[in-house]
């Protein structure tokens with residue numbers, strides 16, 4: 001199959017749909033890869049590295065779209081890319097169609113086969129192409145929190161792990177799923193005192209098993225959250241209820257009880273946020289603000305800060321699917337792989353996903 005890898009054009013997007021290692025695997029399997037020139041530069045991959053891996057470099061996105069049977073990207077197509085899409089072309093990328101009627105209509109009109117990373121779902125209901133980004137964001141949340149706790153950034157002037165003879169910082173992680181467990185790992189590794197709260201008893205038991213005595217697990221309820229937040233130096237919001245708006249488990253009143261210079265990192269902000277006082281989504285170039293004397297960090301695309309790691313984490317997960325689609329064709333690959341079939345959002349002019357149809361009042 002002929003695979004096209006265009007450069008991402010969304011603001012602050014430095015990831016790329018395929019690293020040189022992926023091109024190498026595809027070319028060795030007998031496929032052809034066209035890459036838009038400098039598409040990998042934001043993630044630190046040069047055209048030369050891609051060429052060595054067997055890619056053909058083209059000057060413009062248009063040339064890539066014209067030749068490719070399958071486009072592999074990271075972000076949804078933007079307006080300027082709509083007209084580049086061709087009938088029957090496979091588009092494999094994050095789409096997030098539910099809130100985006102304009103894009104949905106553009107994809108239907110273009111009659112592409114649109115498979116969205118975020119709806120590929122395994123039989124245990126997990127989302128294998130979202131998980132790597134949660135892993136990145138969870139680990140980054142502690143790194144960001146540690147940085148903001150430094151005095152020069154307005155924080156309490158504390159080292160997360162303390163030193164001998166000095167108490168370490170108290171880190172409270174609300175939600176112990178993919179983001180939460182990765183935040184716990186890094187916080188424990190740095191020597192912080194860690195409390196993790198979740199509403200799932202089974203999840204708390206699992207966290208207790210794997211981290212032993214190094215974390216305190218607590219049932220998530222209003223009482224326990226209020227008590228933990230009041231004492232915390234760093235709070236991480238990592239709550240998710242699939243398909244629903246995130247509940248505001250940390251209220252503004254709780255934030256008012258926190259110590260001056262304490263830090264809140266709301267990773268769940270992309271789904272509405274778990275912290276009431278976090279009243280805006282921030283961006284990587286202006287990531288935090290101060291309210292009630294507490295630092296609030298609410299970047300909606302945290303993995304964008306570490307595009308090299310994020311590209312490799314994402315494409316480790318996407319490549320097996322890309323290889324499957326390339327060798328079998330989209331139809332056969334989706335017939336054989338139920339997880340991939342769940343990723344199908346639009347098929348040659350038809351909307352094929354119920355959640356998007358319901359969100360937009362359309363037929364599917």
Ligand code: NAD
Nearest residue numbers: 134137175177178179198199220239240268271300301302
């Ligand atoms: P997940 O489903 O793996 O984990 C969510 C956890 O929250 C589950 O363990 C669930 O039991 C728990 N939970 C639900 N209600 C709770 C409550 N009231 N109190 C405590 N825990 C509760 O989800 P995830 O992959 O960890 O993602 C968490 C959030 O982070 C999502 O909103 C996701 O979109 C977001 N995210 C944001 C970024 C970013 O850049 N900001 C990046 C990746 C993920």
